[in-house]
Amino acid sequence: MAVAALEADLAGRARRGLFFPTEAHLSPRDALACLVGELESRNIAIETADGLDFSDNDNEAVLPTEVRKIDCRGLSASDAMQDLRGVKGEMLVIRSADIRLSRPVRLLHPRIPIYLVPRGDGVFMLGATQIESGNRHAASVRSVLELLSAAYALHPAFGEAEILEIGVDARPAFPDNLPRIRRRGDRLYVNGLFRHGFLLAPAMARMTADYLLSGQVPEVMDENLN
Ligand SMILES: Cc1cc2nc3c(=O)[nH]c(=O)nc-3n(C[C@H](O)[C@H](O)[C@H](O)COP(=O)(O)OP(=O)(O)OC[C@H]3O[C@@H](n4cnc5c(N)ncnc54)[C@H](O)[C@@H]3O)c2cc1C
Known part of the structure; x- marks a missing residue:
């Protein structure tokens, strides 16, 4: 009942959930573009050169x-x-016109704790794996299958969603x-x-x-x- 009042499209799909009213989220790419624009408007130049x-x-x-x-x-x-290591993360960007979420939704699952973040226009970010590996170039079949299966379990409408992007990188992390x-x-x-x-x-x-x-x-x- 309470879940349905917050997210109508999850009615009947989840009996219980945790709700954090002040939880916020942002779109990283839009946020970075906005920050760059703000700095440029103050005549601060940003040079990009990976090498x-x-x-x-x-x-x-x-x-x-x-x-x-x-x-x-x-x-x-x-x-x-030397104590900095990579923790691989894989994610997808998907689009579905058949489901609407108004806030990030996490699935509390012991092995596949996914989150879905609505980005507007039916676009969702679906993330993310956490694997002890510095590989930042290739998402595995298993990871993509598991992420998409978890989304599908949350709502079958995601079965018809379009896959817009599969992303992978390794997060920089110290031992703790x-x-x-x-x-x-x-x-x-x-x-x-x-x-x-x-x-x-x-x-x-x-x-x-x-x-x-x-x-x-x-x-x-x-x-x-x-
Ligand atoms: C799938 C996934 C999902 C994530 N989701 C979230 C999330 O929801 N919320 C969140 O807060 N975090 C999230 N993260 C984590 C977040 O991306 C990292 O914590 C963050 O990117 C680390 O920032 P950083 O600036 O330290 O390193 P990076 O983002 O890796 O930036 C380092 C930069 O340095 C540049 N660089 C490297 N070498 C050189 C060089 N020699 N010369 C010039 N430039 C160089 C690189 O090109 C890069 O631009 C996620 C990560 C992944 C992989």
Whole structure:
């Protein structure tokens, strides 16, 4: 009953659920485009080049007093941090005109805990697997089958949905899956955002800025070799 009052299309499909009224969600691609637009409107240029050379060891040769580089290369920074690992995540973007959800819906399942996030116009993000692997290039048949089967179990209308995209990447994570800020000489490493990059980014950015501008030591700093 209560489920149906919140999500009419799930009427009869779930007897019980947990409801978090203040839970929020955003569309990451739209959010990033919006942030880039905002920075550009303030004449802040963003250069993108995946091949920037981070191999120089100027931070080891001398130990300067100032941070000159902030390294937030995600999993690529595992060349500098041996305890950083990849946790593979696979997701799909699907479209169905036959089901409407007004908020993210998670399936509490011991093995396949999917979530479906409505993106508007019948588009849903269906995620996500969590596999101990740094492979970020190929979604497996099993993962895609399991994600789609779970969506189908949540509502059979998803059986007729269109598959718009299959996505895969590896999340950067430390052994306890908590984020870190580390200082090594002139370099500040900001990393380990694991499954919560979008959620944690503002707090990590604030801690980074506070450290650089006022010397306030971040609560997530576990190494300070300055
Ligand atoms: C399937 C999936 C679903 C997810 N869902 C969510 C979610 O719902 N909510 C959430 O909060 N998080 C989610 N995440 C996690 C989120 O994507 C990560 O936590 C986040 O991307 C980590 O951010 P990052 O900036 O540290 O690393 P990245 O996003 O990996 O960014 C690192 C950047 O550095 C660049 N780079 C690397 N090397 C160089 C170089 N030498 N020169 C220049 N640039 C370089 C890369 O191109 C990349 O753009 C999900 C992840 C996956 C895989």
